[in-house]
Amino acid sequence: MVIQALLIAVIMFLTKFLDWGFFNIQIRPIWIGPLVGLALGDLRQGILMGAAIEAVFLGTFSVGGSVPSDVASAGVFGTAFGILLGKGTSAAVALSIPIGLLAVLLFNLIAGVFFNFVVDFEDRAVANHNDKLFTATHYFAIIFYPTVFAIMAFVIMMIGVEPVRHMMASMPPFVNGALTAMSAALPALGMAILVNSMWDNQLMAFFFIGFIMAAYLKLGTMPIAVLGGAAAVFFILTDYKKRQENKNRPSGPAAGTAGGTGSNEMEDFLS
Amino acid sequence: MSTTTNNLTKTDKKNIHSIFWRGFTIMGEMTYVRMQGPGFGWTLMPLLRKLYKNDDDYYAAVARHMQYFNTNPVFLPFLQGIVYSMEKQNAEKPMPDIEESVQGLKVGLMGPLAGLGDSFFTGTWRVITTGIGLGLATQGNILGPLLFLILFHVPYYFVRYYGGVLGYKVGANYISEAQESGLLSSITKGCSLLGLTMIGAMTYLNVPLKFSVVTKLGGVPFNLQTTLDGILKGLLPLGVVWLLIWLLRKKKISTTWILIGVIVISAVLGGLGIIK
Incomplete structure (x- = not known):
């Protein structure tokens, strides 16, 4: 002992x-x-x-x-x-x-x-x-x-x-x-604690996609991780592009400080 | 430091290795008051000694880096590199408000970086690698735990080390740019997407909750679990997880009370032979 x-x-x-x-x-x-x-x-x-x-x-x-x-x-x-x-x-x-x-x-x-x-x-x-x-x-x-x-x-x-x-x-x-x-x-x-810490209305659908992939498609965690990773990369690129476009739009015609505040407002709105 | 990135000299590499290795001890005297602060000061000591020949300046610099500090350690070398570049500037040409500016930079960056580190490494990557490891470990396969250790830690130490190189080379501009452009938020959200997918899968794979009650309804044998499986497999774990999420999010009940509740209710139902 x-x-x-x-x-x-x-x-x-x-x-x-x-x-x-x-x-x-x-x-x-x-x-x-x-x-x-x-x-x-x-x-x-x-x-x-x-x-x-x-x-x-x-x-x-x-x-x-x-x-x-x-x-x-x-x-x-x-x-x-x-x-x-x-x-x-x-x-x-x-x-x-x-x-x-x-x-x-x-x-x-x-x-x-x-x-x-x-x-x-x-x-x-x-x-x-x-x-x-x-x-x-x-x-x-x-x-x-x-x-x-x-x-x-x-x-x-x-x-x-x-x-x-x-x-x-x-x-x-x-x-x-x-x-x-x-x-x-x-x-x-x-x-439940993990979901709560990552909660995002826009993304909650993916919880159920993961659930069904495991329960009905009988996929293991590795293939699910690869599929989820691919979706995540696609999301990051799309989301980032959208942010860039949103930022560039207001600064177009009214240049200078007005454009600056506009993009800030947009950012506040998005966040 | 100039804005263009320079190639690393031998001394630079030595400095980066110094902060990388010493950085591992940052939690050594972690307290709830100053968190990793005193440890942060200790990790920078040799570099500060090289920068400040004068004893008073050196100890003042050490003391200023022992103030409150807390981040996810994966980005620690990155921050140390940035702080070093700032202290180097100050050593060459003293800044009047170095105390405020370096503290402001640290406090300003430690939050977003901790958020990124927590959401990617602790939240997402750990859950994924644990999920992969658990798949094998629940069958008693030693590869499960080993796979977790390797899969989690190789990218972790890679980011940790090269974060230090990056912070040392490019300084503070880079991360504030990434934050301003929204790239940081996009990445954080992408990590959540992946994490939620995995948790959804693990809700089915790792919550083995089932009804064990079998009765007769009007002379016909009735197995509740089989009936539920016909509707949706894993309905009970899914329902319980969402009930708990609802309690956490909407009812704002603390995890400790929920933990006690889950223990008591599951023990009673299990003792009565309703669930297993």
Whole structure:
């Protein structure tokens, strides 16, 4: 167990380090799951659970620095518990949700509270003309953030598995049906959040085109992406040309400043 | 800097590599107050040191780049390149209002660039590559996750690196031109088109929600799911997704409450054996 807990802690460290420390890689359950599976000796289950958790967290991503749920923790612990408890993907998904939400608390403690003091320290280092101290503090922060998460992962793996196993074992059978339904329904929220973030009246038809391409034409995601990409390129070129024409029109006869304000109005109108 | 683009010298390339690599650490001490600001200052330090021989000028420049800053990191080297060209001008011939102008430029550009980066890379390209990866991963194929990692990140790092080259070479004029001509808005909309197509497809492919209830209606066995499939395949996931969109858009209910609602309702219906 100690070895497994250590491996999970290393994976946790790696995800957080590659996310904010260095490289800014997309930290997603789709590849965290297999890593955890590899560490716990069941790669196939890791892939399957990672994919199931990914589908739920597809709409969860950080926009402008606010983090709705800690996707890395959800992926790591969801898969780890799913494999260790042997309860399948629906249990992995069901556990990943509260874990993701709880881990945000730890995240907020670091980024919302602790790092403010680090930044203040850096401000003073720069004010005192000490750029070496600034660099040292910067490196400290880069290592500190993943380390805290790694320690949390180690502790949870050491003391958390048995209580959760006990809890799952003492559950009545209808809970299984509830967990399965939950893991099937939750990806819908991810889709809804994504649609909401990209909402555009002019373009909503394409949602249904994509839906029918998958449901009735039985196309995979790759051909759908290629078709959608072609439509997008066509749209961009047409839309840009239209903008150019709209802009050039008013500045034709009445040259100078009048034309300038005209095109501005047009732009305001279009935007 | 002249308006014509120059070929890059050896020093230029070294500078671009410096901001590219150091830029990866910009989130190091991310806070909700100054966001990536302090990290941004750190990434520019060696370049500023080269520009400003005088200690006071150098530390003033570092401090001014530690102010509030936040963007999608994919366009970070591009912005760093622009800022560098501006600081270089200032080092050669001090500008009276460098503080305001460089901050104004950063704040002015970080918004549209973050919008473009979020809508293309985080919103569209991530969804597409995840969709392709999930297709294989849900069958337990390791190629799924690998394909996601490669497909997403190769263009990501390409744009990140060459954005730096572009920003360094052409400076600030380019992006404001693209914004003014409407090209940026057109591209953003095009990305949404592609993203929405993919989400439509994934609503069918990745929301496996089904009715499991089977009863008898007037002695005839009645399977709700089969009946619904006859009307429109995937009607239940489609309906649920649109119900949630409606709650998000029209009712302005927060995602946390919707999440709780989805968990509770699906768990109850699943426990009763109505859906699976």
